[in-house]
Amino acid sequence: MTVQLQVRWLVACPLERLQPERGVAALFGDTQVALVRTHDGQVHAIGNVDPFSGAGVLSRGIVGDRGGVPTIASPVYKQAFDLRTGRCLDDPEVSVPTYPVRVVGGMVEVGLP
Amino acid sequence: MKDLLVIGNGMVGHRLVQAVRDRDAAGAWRITVVGAEARAAYDRVALSSYVDGVSAEELTLPELDVELHLGDPAVGIDRDARTVRTESGRVFRYDALVLATGSVPFVPPVPGRDLPGCFVYRTLDDLDAITTAAAEAMAADRPGRRSAVVVGGGLLGLEAARALRLLGLSPQVVEIAPRLLPVQVDEGGGALLRRLVESEDLQVRCGVSVTEITRDRDRLIATLSDGVELDADVIVFSAGIRPADELARRAGLPIGERGGVLVDARCRTHDEAIWAVGEVAALEGRTYGLVAPGYAMAEVVADQLVGGSATVVPAEIDTSTQLKMLGVDVASFGDAHATTPGALEVVVNDPVAGTYSKLVVSDDAKTLLGGILVGDASRYGALRALVGQPLPADPVALIAPGGVDLGTDALPDSAQICSCNAVSKGAIRTAVESGAHDVPAIKACTRAGTSCGSCVPTLKKLLVESGVEVSKALCEHFDRSRAELFEIVSATGIRRFSQLIARYGRGRGCDVCKPAVASILASLGTGHVLDGEQATLQDTNDHFLANLQRNGTYSVVPRIPGGEITPEGLIAIGEVARDFGLYTKITGGQRIDMFGARVEQLPAIWRRLVDAGFESGHAYGKALRTVKSCVGTTWCRYGVQDSVELAVVLELRYRGLRAPHKVKAGVSGCARECAEARSKDFGIIATEKGWNLYVGGNGGFSPRHAELLASDLDTETLVKIIDRFLMFYIRTADRLQRTAAWIESMEGGLDHLRAVVVDDALGICADLEAAMEAHVANYSDEWRGVLEDEEKLARFVSFVNAPDTPDPLIRTRVERGQPVPVGMPEVRR
DSSP states (O other): OOOOOOOEEEEEEEGGGSOTTOOEEEEETTEEEEEEEOTTSOEEEEEOBOTTTOOBOGGGSEEEEETTEEEEEOTTTOOEEETTTOBBSSOTTOBOOBOOEEEETTEEEEEEO | OEEEEEEOOSHHHHHHHHHHHHHOTTOOEEEEEEOSSSSOOBOGGGGGGGTTTOOHHHHBOOOOSSEEEOSOOEEEEETTTTEEEETTSOEEEOSEEEEOOOEEEOOOOOTTTTSTTEEEOSSHHHHHHHHHHHHHHHHSSOSSOOEEEEEOOSHHHHHHHHHHHHTTOEEEEEESSSSSSTTTOOHHHHHHHHHHHHTTTOEEEESOOEEEEEEETTEEEEEETTSOEEEESEEEEOSOEEEOOHHHHHTTOOBOTTSSEEEOTTOBOSSTTEEEOGGGEEETTBOOOSHHHHHHHHHHHHHHHTTOOOOOOGGGOOOOEEEEETTEEEEEEESTTOOSTTOEEEEEEETTTTEEEEEEEOTTSOBEEEEEEESOOTTHHHHHHTTTSBOSSOHHHHHSTTOOOOOSTTSOTTSEEETTTTEEHHHHHHHHHTTOOSHHHHHHHHOTTSSSOTTHHHHHHHHHHTTOSOOOOOBTTBSSOHHHHHHHHHHHOOOOHHHHHHHHBOSSOOTTHHHHHHHHHHHTTOSOTTSGGGGGGSOHHHHHTSEEOTTSOEEEOBOOGGGOOOHHHHHHHHHHHHHHTOEEEEOTTSSEEEEEEOGGGHHHHHHHHHHTTOOBOOTTSSBEEEEEEOOGGGTOSSOOSOHHHHHHHHHHHHTTOBOSSOEEEEEESSTTOTTOGGGSSEEEEEOSSSEEEEESOBOSSSOBOOEEEEEEEOHHHHHHHHHHHHHHHHHHOOTTOOHHHHHHHSTTHHHHHHHHHTSOTTSOHHHHHHHHHHHHHHOOOHHHHHHTOHHHHTTOOSOTTSTTOOOTTOEEEEETTEEEEEOOOOOOO
């Protein structure tokens, strides 16, 4: 059985606010989202709360890659997270949420449940 | 439990105790040490460094688990009762007794040798007395230079001469033999050595002796056997040593023909409960005045005490010596004087280059027996390890300029690499194979390289040849080291990370290489760290120009140069902290840290601080942090220079300088060292004549004292040398390598550093100075740079879609009257 999840698309910011390879944070209710635009123009949205420190800081990490996997490194204790899946590459038991993201009319929108 | 009593608390006695403790896991021995000197055991080999400013504390050997009775010499042994009595009347019982009383200086029976102003050179107390006498002579109100006579031109004599020169006296060395260092070098080597030390302003008189010392008002006159009379303020006897065997003689133990307690190959005396080790022992009749044979004896005795049967083989005792005497390298190893029957000598003597090399080989010219090197001892480590081994090449090629480069592959496992601690190549290879993958690990595991250090370059070679030398690659994106990338960026003019990684790396980069390249670019002066693409390279601290704390807030540290601040400045900081609800704490670097600032608050905080005359303190950067100072001559009753002024000048000169790691500095106004300058990357201590510069200190996980780089500098020269030091560090250190580790990893260590930044051996000093001038000229405050740029300011928001909403995860409670973080979940690490 497939469950069709209903998402609400919410506007975060104009695309030009996303400097390539540098994240920003957005707040939707209580949910903090880290938005990252990689060098190839892709925009990724993952949870902004670092599971290792509990601080809302993931968007402030360094963006890069590990073996070709696009990553952002937590600025607190430096674990790397896969920007596509939210999986922590340094601890397979840990991950952060990912969110659907799209660009409509030059605006970045995040899909929230 | 049995009682081990050790008489003597020198290096060998100390090593013996350590060796027993290492082996006696069951705790079978209770150890008591009785020593005549009142001080704890210290590194006597490094005695002369005391005059260079190394403290008695630093020379002290590690404390061991023993009962220690110092300043109370043993005066009698009752061999039947197995007890020892000390001068103060204490009596110690023993099951095993080890004599490690060392030796006493030999003073020739010259009339007048006991006059005030005559000294020996053996203990720290002797050096204190010599220093005091030299200072009195320097202070005396009379014209003319102050001079000293050193009786004896051996190792100790030359060290004494150097020390006396450092103390301001003009020394003359009188040696009865026809050359200096008669034990270590031959006639040819001695002739060159004499020429080299005389060019260093030391006067040498060989082939004569002192026949009489007389007093002439407040000075001394030494009359020589050729009738010459030498004026002297201080006379130092360093004419050899004699075993301190008096106690053993009185106890009726057999004594060697030339002194020393007779022991067998197990170092046991004729009394089976008594051993002797070190300079007091006459091993099969012969005494040894070096520390390495003493250590070997200590290890042998320790082995027997835990049930082993180790012995010392006199033929294997290594009397090799390497030293730097008044700037001249000298090494002597193996059968240096070709006493082996039929031995052949191969000599390369180059008076123009100032080098003399001799190899002694077996009569068939196939085996190396020993050698002498003067002027250039760089091949000492490799050659000494070859003693007793087949020669890998023609002997002339081994010592000729541009000859064969000696690898370590040619050496068999039995070859001794560290002669001080008798560590073979095989033992080092085993250590490497079981996981010791760098020099410090090898040192910890085998003790190789922990005494004189001359084998450290060979240890490095062994690591490289065994293939475990750690890759210098920065990360998966760059195969090159930080220093290599610096050269590339500097030479190619590439100023963008994307260009650099496209040409010299792979992938997109990471949190290792991006900040490293950001630091390189910043050191080369490429504008504000948040300009364009550079912003994406910065670690969060550099990105927000503040220090990230565990709850996602930042701390803010304004610069307070030298720790000097006006009341108005203090009030301004206090008001900012109060108005923004920040927690405040005084730092170890003499400034004030304000904690708990949210990202969106930072520009407003900086605005207030900048308006009050402050600027960024770079507490967030791998950059110069602070130059700490004591209060100096302005207020202090003891200060000899204005330490605050210098600290302010230096902090303002080097502020904003990005480096491979943080750089801390300190300036003390006198030798009391209240600024703790010697725990800094560069520390300056005032002297009567100027400034002493120390480098390579740090606190932290492995605390380390900075070492003396140059002394009595005027301010202009001091600044010049610091300019060069810092720029050389920035160009050549690895990522996150503090100056201490950088100097340690350098081939040639501190001496090499001094050659480069003081003596300009590489001819790069002008370039280094120019680079620093450019830094100073281009400095601007990074906080102000953000405040004046709308685009940069726009980054300072908590949320891109709610710029003024604080992060709801940040909450505080009050502790001791100040806000502190609350509500952080359990940290998962």
